[in-house]
Amino acid sequence: MTTRILPVVGDADAARSITTLLSQLPDAEPAGPVGDSTSLIDTLARLAAESVEELPEVVLVHERIGPVPALELIREVALRFPAVGVVLVTTDASPGLFSAAMDAGARGLVGLPLSYEELAQRVQAAAGWSVGVRRHLGPGGDVFTGPGGTVVTVSGAKGGVGTTVTAVQLALAAQASGRTTGLADMDLQSGDVASYLDVQFRRSIVDLSTIQDISPRVLQDAVFSHQSGIGLLLAPAEGERGEEINERSVRQVVSALRNRYEVVVIDCGTQMNSANAAAIEMADITLLVTTPDVVSVRAAKRMVRLWDRLQIRKAEETVTVVNRFTRNTEIQPPLVERITGTRVSRVTIPANFKELQASVDAGRMQDLEAKSTVKQALWGLAGELGLVKIPETGEKQGRFKGDRGSIGVLRGRSKSR
Structure with missing residues (x-):
């Protein structure tokens, strides 16, 4: 032979x-x-x-x-x-x-x-x-043959800055534009993606933790197909089971998701561990969400320094997103950029929780109204990051209202350090 x-x-x-x-x-x-x-x-x-x-x-x-x-x-x-x-x-x-x-x-x-x-x-x-x-x-073996998608991690400088809302809306924007999209919840102890999208589930990322070779069929069994079209890989309902997820299993899971979906958004929460550190290291784009206040910006600076010390991600390879922004706030994006040493996104997310409250309380972020300024900003951020398909000439304009002029793709570093 x-x-x-x-x-x-x-x-x-x-x-x-x-x-x-x-x-x-x-x-x-x-x-x-x-x-x-x-x-x-x-x-x-x-x-x-x-x-x-x-x-x-x-x-x-x-x-x-x-x-x-x-x-x-x-x-x-x-x-x-x-x-x-x-x-x-x-x-x-x-x-x-x-x-x-x-x-x-x-x-x-x-x-x-x-x-x-x-x-x-x-x-x-x-x-x-x-x-x-x-x-x-046998013929037509169960293998991944996709081109490999873009992986985006979303981390919070501290708790309560809007990490999960950002991750969910980025995924919804990518899916609505026609991109196949996966959303993984790697806030392993306290992940809330399921709560924000009104999902009752039995399978979670823990079910993949002991599998040596994650085939497309095995991955599909662990993914929840949401009504929006997004594939959800959820955090365990019992937070203590998050300890079963290690660096090796996360690398396998992220690779499997990358090869199944065109866009993969990963909610890494605010707590650092070896699992979400591996996801951040593998990501094409790393987002750090902060609010424009002294405590949050200091926390963002600490997080960036931690990533650099652990050789997970350099500051200049990180994109900081300023959430709950108002024009009269003392801390403006250029100051955040200077303090953290990161690149701050051109799109800022306005402070308007009243728009979100009904959808958050109902656990149906997918139903957030199109006229919401928060949704427009987050979908504009998806456009800035290159996560959405750009409409062909002649198609209806304004589908991603708020993303005009923000089509530049912000790629992270190459995989080699």
Whole structure:
């Protein structure tokens, strides 16, 4: 049987060396090397869209690939394309890295400089595993083939600043514009997304905490389909169960959501733990919600510094949203930007709780009136962040009233640090 092998190597010299050695393996059919993580995912998605059988049996990932780090890339490939055996090529063959690579979903590890015998053994083992998985999956196997969506995390500088309202309205705006949208509640001890959207639920993110490989079918079983069209992954009803969610499971969950939806909004609440820290690190856009008062702005500054110390997110990669803003307040957005070192969104959310009260008390934020200035501002923020589809010329204008002139996409950093 011929084994198709796809090397993923950014360095030209290393690519030549690996390709030369692969061509000497018996029954091996090495493809031309792929130079970065984005090209790899695009290539595999294109092949999987035709058939699982079109995928290579083995993917070799070099340790210095980018922009997504090697272990993160292996995790994404293992999640989206479980019929592909991934082997990590690295100079560090320590037990610690071996364990981390296996946890990410690799089927083997090959040390540098390359040895013919070791490479042949690892490729053969990964290929055999791949063939077995394909036999199990059968035609049209259960794999993710989507392009991968935009992940936005929403955190609060402190409690009560409007984090959940912001997250919910951003998700509603993206869904209403025609984007497939998921909303995850990772305020694990006290999440209220279900209360704001009038949802009674049995399944939650905890149901995914012990699953090693989250397939599309497994994810679908845990997601609640809301009447608005949003897919909801909710926090546990029993707050103490939030401790069952760790960094590894969050990374799997976020990757699964990213590959199912065009837009994923994650409510991270105000308390930092390893779970929502992982979500913030993986996000394309990170929002920090504050109100224009001394206590909240100081809390925002502390949060930004905490993220920087933990190497989760740099200040300049964070977008601060000023909620409950009034023109005569002493603390204006430029001052917030200067104090926190973040980028403050051009859209500010007005202070008008009276507009929200009826919808909040009824637990039906989806019914907030279109003329609400708060809703217009939040949907305008969604436009500024690039979360909504822009209407074609000739379509009705004003669907996202308040977002004119705010179409610039605010992307966070690349996945590599």
